[in-house]
Amino acid sequence: MFSQDDHHPGSGEDEADGLRKIIHVDMDAFYASVEQRDDPSIRGLPVAVGGSSGRGVVAAASYEARKFGVRSAMPSARAVRVCPDLVFRKPRFEVYREVSQQIRAIFLDYTPHVEPLSLDEAYLDVTTDLKGIGSATRIAQEIRRRIKADTQLTASAGVSYNKFLAKLASDQNKPDGLCVIRPGEGAQFVAGLPVRRFHGVGPRGAEKMARLGIETGADLAGKDLAFLRANFGSFAEYLFRAARGVDLRQVRADRPRKSVGGERTFFENIEDPQALRETMDHIVDVVWERIERSDARGRTVTMKLRYADFQTLTRARSLHHFVSDKAEFAAIGHALLEDHLPLPQPIRLMGLTLSALERQEETRAAGDGQLSLL
DSSP states (O other): OEEEOOOOTTSSOOBOOSOOOEEEEEETTHHHHHHHHHOGGGTTSOEEEEOOSTTOBEEEEOHHHHTTTOOTTOBHHHHHHHOTTOEEEOOOHHHHHHHHHHHHHHHHTTOSOEEEEETTEEEEEOSSOTTOOOOHHHHHHHHHHHHHHHHSOOEEEEEESSHHHHHHHHTTTOSSOEEEOOTTOHHHHHHTSBGGGSTTOOHHHHHHHHHTTOOBHHHHHTSOHHHHHHHHGGGHHHHHHHTTTOOOBOOOTTOOOOEEEEEEEEEEEEOOHHHHHHHHHHHHHHHHHHHHHHTEEEEEEEEEEEETTSOEEEEEEEOSSOOOSHHHHHHHHHHHHHTTOSOSSOEEEEEEEEEEEEEHHHHHHHHTTOOOOO
16 A cells, blocks of 8 residues: 655644634546546546556546546556456646646635645635635635636635645545535544544554544544554654644645655565566556656655564665656666665565655746746
8 A cells, every 4th residue: 555755744844823714625536637628538437547558557547437446556457457448548747737837826816825735736725815705615616616617627625724624624525525614613523534534544554543443533532642652653643633623734835845755565575576676666656656746856766665574674865966757766766676685584565755856846937037936
Protein backbone atom coordinates (compact mmCIF):
# COMPACT_ATOMS: atom_id res chain seq x y z
CA MET A 1 0.00 0.00 0.00
CA PHE A 2 1.35 3.41 -0.95
CA SER A 3 1.42 6.43 1.30
CA GLN A 4 2.40 9.91 0.22
CA ASP A 5 5.15 11.89 1.87
CA ASP A 6 3.57 15.09 3.14
CA HIS A 7 3.01 17.15 6.26
CA HIS A 8 0.24 15.55 8.29
CA PRO A 9 -2.00 17.73 10.46
CA GLY A 10 -0.59 18.53 13.86
CA SER A 11 3.02 18.37 12.73
CA GLY A 12 4.17 21.72 14.00
CA GLU A 13 2.89 24.14 11.38
CA ASP A 14 1.88 27.64 12.43
CA GLU A 15 -1.36 27.68 14.37
CA ALA A 16 -4.32 29.87 13.45
CA ASP A 17 -5.93 32.28 15.88
CA GLY A 18 -9.60 31.63 16.67
CA LEU A 19 -12.27 30.20 14.37
CA ARG A 20 -11.68 30.63 10.65
CA LYS A 21 -13.80 30.22 7.53
CA ILE A 22 -12.07 27.51 5.52
CA ILE A 23 -13.03 25.98 2.17
CA HIS A 24 -11.43 22.86 0.75
CA VAL A 25 -12.05 22.49 -2.98
CA ASP A 26 -11.36 19.13 -4.61
CA MET A 27 -11.92 18.52 -8.32
CA ASP A 28 -13.89 15.37 -9.13
CA ALA A 29 -11.76 12.65 -10.79
CA PHE A 30 -9.76 15.52 -12.26
CA TYR A 31 -7.47 13.89 -14.85
CA ALA A 32 -10.12 11.44 -16.04
CA SER A 33 -12.77 14.16 -16.16
CA VAL A 34 -10.53 16.35 -18.34
CA GLU A 35 -10.06 13.41 -20.72
CA GLN A 36 -13.81 12.80 -20.89
CA ARG A 37 -14.45 16.49 -21.43
CA ASP A 38 -12.04 16.64 -24.34
CA ASP A 39 -13.15 13.37 -25.95
CA PRO A 40 -16.95 13.01 -26.02
CA SER A 41 -16.64 9.41 -27.25
CA ILE A 42 -15.47 8.25 -23.80
CA ARG A 43 -18.00 10.15 -21.68
CA GLY A 44 -19.91 7.77 -19.48
CA LEU A 45 -17.32 5.04 -19.98
CA PRO A 46 -14.88 3.68 -17.36
CA VAL A 47 -11.67 5.65 -17.98
CA ALA A 48 -8.22 5.38 -16.43
CA VAL A 49 -5.40 7.85 -16.92
CA GLY A 50 -2.03 6.13 -16.87
CA GLY A 51 0.04 3.50 -18.62
CA SER A 52 -1.74 0.47 -20.03
CA SER A 53 1.38 -1.69 -20.28
CA GLY A 54 2.12 -4.59 -17.96
CA ARG A 55 4.04 -2.35 -15.55
CA GLY A 56 1.77 0.66 -15.97
CA VAL A 57 -0.02 2.29 -13.06
CA VAL A 58 -3.38 4.04 -12.85
CA ALA A 59 -2.86 7.74 -12.09
CA ALA A 60 -6.59 8.54 -11.94
CA ALA A 61 -9.89 6.79 -12.55
CA SER A 62 -13.30 8.09 -13.59
CA TYR A 63 -16.27 7.47 -11.34
CA GLU A 64 -17.53 4.91 -13.86
CA ALA A 65 -14.26 3.00 -13.38
CA ARG A 66 -14.31 3.37 -9.60
CA LYS A 67 -17.58 1.44 -9.47
CA PHE A 68 -15.55 -1.61 -10.56
CA GLY A 69 -12.89 -1.03 -7.91
CA VAL A 70 -10.33 0.76 -10.10
CA ARG A 71 -8.26 3.15 -7.97
CA SER A 72 -5.24 5.42 -8.39
CA ALA A 73 -1.86 3.72 -7.80
CA MET A 74 -3.38 0.38 -8.85
CA PRO A 75 -1.28 -1.61 -11.34
CA SER A 76 -2.87 -1.30 -14.77
CA ALA A 77 -2.91 -5.09 -15.27
CA ARG A 78 -5.02 -5.49 -12.14
CA ALA A 79 -7.30 -2.61 -13.19
CA VAL A 80 -8.06 -4.39 -16.46
CA ARG A 81 -8.86 -7.59 -14.59
CA VAL A 82 -11.46 -5.88 -12.41
CA CYS A 83 -12.79 -3.77 -15.32
CA PRO A 84 -12.19 -5.47 -18.71
CA ASP A 85 -13.78 -2.57 -20.65
CA LEU A 86 -11.51 0.02 -19.07
CA VAL A 87 -10.40 2.77 -21.47
CA PHE A 88 -6.84 4.03 -20.95
CA ARG A 89 -5.59 7.51 -21.75
CA LYS A 90 -2.00 8.71 -21.39
CA PRO A 91 -1.56 11.60 -18.94
CA ARG A 92 -1.47 15.08 -20.45
CA PHE A 93 0.01 17.05 -17.58
CA GLU A 94 0.43 20.23 -19.61
CA VAL A 95 -3.36 20.29 -20.11
CA TYR A 96 -4.06 19.49 -16.46
CA ARG A 97 -1.74 22.34 -15.38
CA GLU A 98 -3.47 24.77 -17.70
CA VAL A 99 -6.89 23.87 -16.28
CA SER A 100 -5.50 24.03 -12.74
CA GLN A 101 -4.27 27.57 -13.37
CA GLN A 102 -7.76 28.55 -14.57
CA ILE A 103 -9.24 27.21 -11.35
CA ARG A 104 -6.61 28.86 -9.17
CA ALA A 105 -7.34 32.21 -10.82
CA ILE A 106 -10.96 31.81 -9.70
CA PHE A 107 -9.84 31.13 -6.12
CA LEU A 108 -7.70 34.28 -6.10
CA ASP A 109 -10.73 36.39 -6.97
CA TYR A 110 -12.03 35.65 -3.47
CA THR A 111 -8.93 35.42 -1.27
CA PRO A 112 -5.14 35.66 -1.48
CA HIS A 113 -4.97 32.89 1.13
CA VAL A 114 -4.91 29.88 -1.18
CA GLU A 115 -2.87 26.79 -0.26
CA PRO A 116 -2.62 24.41 -3.22
CA LEU A 117 -2.12 20.76 -2.30
CA SER A 118 -1.86 19.54 -5.89
CA LEU A 119 -3.19 20.47 -9.31
CA ASP A 120 -6.72 19.44 -8.31
CA GLU A 121 -7.25 20.57 -4.71
CA ALA A 122 -6.60 23.52 -2.44
CA TYR A 123 -7.51 25.14 0.85
CA LEU A 124 -8.92 28.68 0.92
CA ASP A 125 -9.19 30.91 3.98
CA VAL A 126 -12.13 33.25 3.34
CA THR A 127 -12.47 34.59 6.86
CA THR A 128 -12.08 37.98 5.20
CA ASP A 129 -12.98 37.64 1.52
CA LEU A 130 -12.05 40.10 -1.20
CA LYS A 131 -15.63 40.51 -2.46
CA GLY A 132 -17.12 41.15 0.96
CA ILE A 133 -19.58 38.27 0.63
CA GLY A 134 -19.08 37.20 4.23
CA SER A 135 -20.52 33.69 3.86
CA ALA A 136 -18.06 30.86 3.21
CA THR A 137 -20.92 28.66 2.02
CA ARG A 138 -22.01 31.22 -0.58
CA ILE A 139 -18.41 31.65 -1.71
CA ALA A 140 -18.02 27.89 -2.13
CA GLN A 141 -21.23 27.73 -4.14
CA GLU A 142 -20.08 30.57 -6.37
CA ILE A 143 -16.64 29.04 -6.90
CA ARG A 144 -18.14 25.69 -7.88
CA ARG A 145 -20.52 27.41 -10.30
CA ARG A 146 -17.70 29.37 -11.92
CA ILE A 147 -15.48 26.30 -12.24
CA LYS A 148 -18.30 24.47 -14.02
CA ALA A 149 -18.96 27.42 -16.33
CA ASP A 150 -15.31 28.07 -17.18
CA THR A 151 -13.96 24.51 -17.42
CA GLN A 152 -17.02 22.26 -17.88
CA LEU A 153 -15.74 20.26 -14.90
CA THR A 154 -17.27 19.64 -11.48
CA ALA A 155 -15.72 20.33 -8.10
CA SER A 156 -16.72 19.25 -4.62
CA ALA A 157 -16.22 21.57 -1.67
CA GLY A 158 -16.14 21.33 2.09
CA VAL A 159 -16.76 24.36 4.30
CA SER A 160 -15.84 24.47 7.96
CA TYR A 161 -13.90 26.30 10.63
CA ASN A 162 -10.62 24.39 10.21
CA LYS A 163 -8.64 22.54 7.56
CA PHE A 164 -9.17 19.03 8.90
CA LEU A 165 -12.95 19.34 8.89
CA ALA A 166 -13.09 21.16 5.56
CA LYS A 167 -11.14 18.36 3.88
CA LEU A 168 -13.40 15.71 5.40
CA ALA A 169 -16.44 17.68 4.29
CA SER A 170 -15.28 18.00 0.66
CA ASP A 171 -15.24 14.21 0.40
CA GLN A 172 -18.63 13.74 2.04
CA ASN A 173 -20.94 14.37 -0.93
CA LYS A 174 -18.71 13.61 -3.91
CA PRO A 175 -19.00 14.02 -6.82
CA ASP A 176 -20.24 17.55 -7.47
CA GLY A 177 -21.20 18.04 -3.84
CA LEU A 178 -21.04 20.56 -1.04
CA CYS A 179 -20.93 19.86 2.70
CA VAL A 180 -20.86 22.41 5.51
CA ILE A 181 -19.71 21.67 9.07
CA ARG A 182 -20.58 24.63 11.29
CA PRO A 183 -18.96 25.70 14.56
CA GLY A 184 -19.93 23.31 17.30
CA GLU A 185 -20.68 20.44 14.89
CA GLY A 186 -17.14 19.15 14.32
CA ALA A 187 -16.86 16.62 17.15
CA GLN A 188 -20.26 15.11 16.37
CA PHE A 189 -19.47 14.89 12.65
CA VAL A 190 -16.14 13.19 13.29
CA ALA A 191 -17.62 10.77 15.84
CA GLY A 192 -19.63 8.93 13.20
CA LEU A 193 -16.84 8.58 10.65
CA PRO A 194 -14.67 5.50 10.18
CA VAL A 195 -11.09 6.32 11.17
CA ARG A 196 -9.87 5.35 7.69
CA ARG A 197 -11.43 8.64 6.50
CA PHE A 198 -8.97 10.62 8.64
CA HIS A 199 -6.17 12.17 6.58
CA GLY A 200 -2.96 10.29 7.34
CA VAL A 201 -4.61 7.03 8.44
CA GLY A 202 -3.93 4.47 5.73
CA PRO A 203 -5.27 0.92 5.40
CA ARG A 204 -2.63 -0.56 7.67
CA GLY A 205 -3.14 2.15 10.26
CA ALA A 206 -6.87 1.46 10.19
CA GLU A 207 -6.18 -2.27 10.64
CA LYS A 208 -4.00 -1.55 13.69
CA MET A 209 -6.69 0.66 15.15
CA ALA A 210 -9.32 -2.01 14.58
CA ARG A 211 -7.19 -4.47 16.55
CA LEU A 212 -7.18 -1.91 19.38
CA GLY A 213 -10.96 -1.55 19.21
CA ILE A 214 -10.88 1.77 17.33
CA GLU A 215 -13.06 1.88 14.23
CA THR A 216 -14.83 5.25 14.42
CA GLY A 217 -14.05 8.77 15.50
CA ALA A 218 -16.08 8.14 18.66
CA ASP A 219 -13.91 5.10 19.49
CA LEU A 220 -10.81 7.22 18.99
CA ALA A 221 -12.16 10.03 21.17
CA GLY A 222 -12.62 7.47 23.94
CA LYS A 223 -8.87 6.84 24.15
CA ASP A 224 -6.73 9.11 26.28
CA LEU A 225 -3.51 10.73 25.10
CA ALA A 226 -1.29 8.33 27.07
CA PHE A 227 -2.87 5.34 25.28
CA LEU A 228 -2.46 6.98 21.89
CA ARG A 229 1.17 7.88 22.56
CA ALA A 230 1.93 4.33 23.65
CA ASN A 231 0.48 2.93 20.41
CA PHE A 232 1.02 5.65 17.80
CA GLY A 233 4.02 7.67 18.98
CA SER A 234 4.34 11.14 17.46
CA PHE A 235 1.05 10.67 15.57
CA ALA A 236 -0.85 10.62 18.88
CA GLU A 237 -1.35 14.38 19.26
CA TYR A 238 -2.86 14.64 15.80
CA LEU A 239 -5.21 11.72 16.44
CA PHE A 240 -6.26 13.13 19.81
CA ARG A 241 -7.17 16.49 18.26
CA ALA A 242 -8.73 15.03 15.13
CA ALA A 243 -11.10 12.85 17.14
CA ARG A 244 -12.46 16.07 18.66
CA GLY A 245 -12.63 17.99 15.39
CA VAL A 246 -9.73 20.24 16.38
CA ASP A 247 -7.11 21.53 13.92
CA LEU A 248 -5.14 24.72 14.57
CA ARG A 249 -3.17 24.91 11.31
CA GLN A 250 -3.29 28.02 9.18
CA VAL A 251 -4.00 28.09 5.47
CA ARG A 252 -0.57 29.02 4.14
CA ALA A 253 -0.27 30.38 0.63
CA ASP A 254 3.51 30.01 0.84
CA ARG A 255 3.38 26.46 2.18
CA PRO A 256 6.71 24.85 1.25
CA ARG A 257 6.59 21.22 0.28
CA LYS A 258 9.73 19.46 1.40
CA SER A 259 9.41 16.25 -0.59
CA VAL A 260 7.26 14.16 -2.88
CA GLY A 261 7.42 10.41 -2.55
CA GLY A 262 5.74 7.13 -1.88
CA GLU A 263 6.40 3.80 -0.29
CA ARG A 264 5.03 0.30 -0.57
CA THR A 265 4.57 -2.17 2.27
CA PHE A 266 4.49 -5.78 1.12
CA PHE A 267 2.07 -8.45 2.28
CA GLU A 268 5.02 -10.87 2.21
CA ASN A 269 8.67 -9.92 2.68
CA ILE A 270 10.75 -10.02 -0.50
CA GLU A 271 14.46 -10.35 -1.25
CA ASP A 272 14.66 -11.72 -4.82
CA PRO A 273 16.69 -9.16 -6.83
CA GLN A 274 14.39 -9.27 -9.86
CA ALA A 275 11.30 -8.82 -7.72
CA LEU A 276 12.98 -5.87 -6.02
CA ARG A 277 13.83 -4.28 -9.39
CA GLU A 278 10.25 -4.70 -10.59
CA THR A 279 8.98 -3.14 -7.36
CA MET A 280 11.29 -0.18 -7.88
CA ASP A 281 9.84 0.29 -11.38
CA HIS A 282 6.34 0.32 -9.94
CA ILE A 283 7.26 2.84 -7.22
CA VAL A 284 8.95 5.08 -9.80
CA ASP A 285 5.72 5.11 -11.85
CA VAL A 286 3.59 6.12 -8.88
CA VAL A 287 5.99 8.69 -7.43
CA TRP A 288 6.78 10.36 -10.75
CA GLU A 289 3.05 10.84 -11.35
CA ARG A 290 2.89 12.60 -7.97
CA ILE A 291 5.90 14.74 -8.90
CA GLU A 292 4.17 15.76 -12.13
CA ARG A 293 0.93 16.44 -10.27
CA SER A 294 2.61 18.70 -7.72
CA ASP A 295 4.45 20.53 -10.53
CA ALA A 296 7.71 20.38 -8.60
CA ARG A 297 11.26 19.38 -9.34
CA GLY A 298 14.12 18.47 -7.04
CA ARG A 299 17.77 17.55 -6.75
CA THR A 300 17.85 14.71 -4.18
CA VAL A 301 16.53 11.17 -4.56
CA THR A 302 16.22 9.07 -1.41
CA MET A 303 15.53 5.34 -1.20
CA LYS A 304 14.13 3.75 1.94
CA LEU A 305 14.22 0.05 2.74
CA ARG A 306 12.69 -1.47 5.85
CA TYR A 307 13.97 -4.93 6.66
CA ALA A 308 11.97 -7.81 8.08
CA ASP A 309 13.33 -7.01 11.56
CA PHE A 310 12.03 -3.41 11.17
CA GLN A 311 15.47 -1.83 10.84
CA THR A 312 15.32 0.96 8.28
CA LEU A 313 17.97 1.86 5.72
CA THR A 314 17.91 5.19 3.87
CA ARG A 315 20.32 6.18 1.12
CA ALA A 316 20.26 9.39 -0.92
CA ARG A 317 21.92 10.81 -4.00
CA SER A 318 22.00 14.57 -4.63
CA LEU A 319 22.63 16.18 -8.00
CA HIS A 320 23.99 19.58 -8.96
CA HIS A 321 21.04 19.91 -11.33
CA PHE A 322 17.34 19.14 -11.03
CA VAL A 323 16.29 15.60 -11.88
CA SER A 324 15.45 16.10 -15.53
CA ASP A 325 12.82 13.46 -16.22
CA LYS A 326 11.31 10.15 -15.17
CA ALA A 327 14.12 8.17 -16.82
CA GLU A 328 16.78 9.91 -14.73
CA PHE A 329 14.66 9.52 -11.58
CA ALA A 330 14.31 5.79 -12.30
CA ALA A 331 18.01 5.39 -13.04
CA ILE A 332 18.98 6.96 -9.70
CA GLY A 333 16.47 4.82 -7.81
CA HIS A 334 17.78 1.66 -9.42
CA ALA A 335 21.41 2.67 -8.80
CA LEU A 336 20.67 3.16 -5.10
CA LEU A 337 19.01 -0.26 -5.00
CA GLU A 338 21.80 -2.03 -6.91
CA ASP A 339 24.37 -0.68 -4.46
CA HIS A 340 22.75 -2.85 -1.75
CA LEU A 341 22.10 -6.07 -3.66
CA PRO A 342 22.08 -8.77 -2.56
CA LEU A 343 20.23 -7.64 0.55
CA PRO A 344 21.34 -8.99 3.94
CA GLN A 345 17.74 -9.97 4.72
CA PRO A 346 14.27 -9.64 3.15
CA ILE A 347 12.49 -6.30 3.22
CA ARG A 348 8.91 -5.46 4.15
CA LEU A 349 8.86 -1.93 2.70
CA MET A 350 10.44 0.07 -0.11
CA GLY A 351 10.10 3.81 -0.70
CA LEU A 352 11.46 6.50 -3.01
CA THR A 353 11.36 10.27 -2.48
CA LEU A 354 12.37 13.39 -4.39
CA SER A 355 13.42 16.31 -2.18
CA ALA A 356 15.30 19.63 -2.30
CA LEU A 357 12.25 20.78 -4.23
CA GLU A 358 11.47 23.87 -6.20
CA ARG A 359 8.16 24.41 -7.91
CA GLN A 360 8.43 24.93 -11.66
CA GLU A 361 6.17 27.99 -11.46
CA GLU A 362 8.60 29.56 -9.00
CA THR A 363 11.50 28.93 -11.36
CA ARG A 364 9.66 30.50 -14.29
CA ALA A 365 8.60 33.50 -12.19
CA ALA A 366 12.15 34.07 -10.98
CA GLY A 367 13.35 33.97 -14.57
CA ASP A 368 10.81 36.65 -15.47
CA GLY A 369 11.85 38.81 -12.54
CA GLN A 370 8.39 38.48 -11.03
CA LEU A 371 7.17 37.22 -7.67
CA SER A 372 5.24 33.95 -7.71
CA LEU A 373 1.61 34.13 -6.67
CA LEU A 374 1.69 30.55 -5.34
